[in-house]
Amino acid sequence: MKQIVLLVFVAFAAMGCTQQKSPEVPEVDEKAITGTIIALEKEALGRWYSGDPDGFLELSAEDVTYMDPALNNTIVGLDNLKKYYEPIRGMVQSNHFELENTQVITNGNLAVLNYNLRNYAIDSQSQWNCTEVYRLEADGKWKIVHTHWTHYTPKQ
Amino acid sequence: MKQIVLLVFVAFAAMGCTQQKSPEVPEVDEKAITGTIIALEKEALGRWYSGDPDGFLELSAEDVTYMDPALNNTIVGLDNLKKYYEPIRGMVQSNHFELENTQVITNGNLAVLNYNLRNYAIDSQSQWNCTEVYRLEADGKWKIVHTHWTHYTPKQ
Numbered sequence: 001m002k003q004i005v006l007l008v009f010v011a012f013a014a015m016g017c018t019q020q021k022s023p024e025v026p027e028v029d030e031k032a033i034t035g036t037i038i039a040l041e042k043e044a045l046g047r048w049y050s051g052d053p054d055g056f057l058e059l060s061a062e063d064v065t066y067m068d069p070a071l072n073n074t075i076v077g078l079d080n081l082k083k084y085y086e087p088i089r090g091m092v093q094s095n096h097f098e099l100e101n102t103q104v105i106t107n108g109n110l111a112v113l114n115y116n117l118r119n120y121a122i123d124s125q126s127q128w129n130c131t132e133v134y135r136l137e138a139d140g141k142w143k144i145v146h147t148h149w150t151h152y153t154p155k156q
Numbered sequence: 157m158k159q160i161v162l163l164v165f166v167a168f169a170a171m172g173c174t175q176q177k178s179p180e181v182p183e184v185d186e187k188a189i190t191g192t193i194i195a196l197e198k199e200a201l202g203r204w205y206s207g208d209p210d211g212f213l214e215l216s217a218e219d220v221t222y223m224d225p226a227l228n229n230t231i232v233g234l235d236n237l238k239k240y241y242e243p244i245r246g247m248v249q250s251n252h253f254e255l256e257n258t259q260v261i262t263n264g265n266l267a268v269l270n271y272n273l274r275n276y277a278i279d280s281q282s283q284w285n286c287t288e289v290y291r292l293e294a295d296g297k298w299k300i301v302h303t304h305w306t307h308y309t310p311k312q
Contacts, residue, residue: 065259065270067270067287069225069308069309070308070309070310071285071308072283072285073256073272074257074259074270074271074272074285076257101229101230101232103221103230105289105291105302107263107264107266109263110261110263110266110268112266112268112302114221114223114302114304115230116223116230127228129224129225129227129230131223131289131302131304133261133287135263145261146270148285148304149306150223150304150306151225151309152225152227152228153225153226154226155226
């Protein structure tokens with residue numbers, strides 16, 4: 001009798017543990033994340049080239065850090081980025097831009113997007129390189145935590 | 157008797173499950189990772205400013221992507237980065253450089269370093285912004301998978 005009780009106990013204990021085991025870490029769906037990140041970036045760029053910096057500002061986290069060639073000190077924090085963008089509100093316009101060589105490096109909750117930007121506006125053609133670091137927040141939304149822009153300057 | 161057996165079973169089953177529960181995901185030691193990444197970067201920079209690009213090349217992964225202001229197309233892959241660096245081997249020299257505003261964003265196996273670089277060489281003072289994306293490889297070593305350099309160009 002004792003042996004039967006013991007066997008039943010072991011069997012039930014094993015079953016219980018199997019059922020309550022923590023779930024496997026889900027595989028990272030790089031393709032889906034890549035699509036999501038590029039769509040977010042394109043939407044923000046579309047607003048940017050309509051003179052509206054709020055697309056990028058709404059997409060940026062409170063603790064965002066920001067670099068571009070006109071800065072030799074990183075901008076730290078969303079409030080400071082808002083102040084930096086405010087004077088150019090309404091000034092940046094383009095009706096034709098393209099992203100080339102897009103790449104997203106991700107491990108599931110950080111995603112690093114980088115691309116070459118071609119701006120084909122009639123009076124302000126320019127080329128830029130961009131790196132954006134997105135972080136998946138607790139509410140399931142991706143936010144930019146680091147931005148780095150380079151203006152392409154051909155070697156003389 | 158049955159009740160006692162049942163109680164003992166429930167108690168043991170609960171104990172067994174608690175002990176066999178999958179381990180918690182280890183907390184990310186951001187401080188340790190930050191220290192490691194900055195040390196790797198400084199070592200590579202030290203070699204860079206001695207004319208030796210191999211520090212960065214040895215630290216870069218086969219699938220690295222690379223951007224700087226002289227490029228309007230991303231360099232993809234270590235072999236292409238080697239070709240790009242080769243002509244400047246021995247040419248970059250500085251006996252005094254500093255990293256300022258260093259930041260490492262990490263969630264465990266990706267780490268994004270960014271900083272402002274001050275090069276105080278007597279005949280070639282310059283300032284740069286840098287973003288480096290490091291990935292923790294299966295062998296436990298960190299490798300650069302994305303590099304982005306900006307040369308600071310004050311607004312006219």
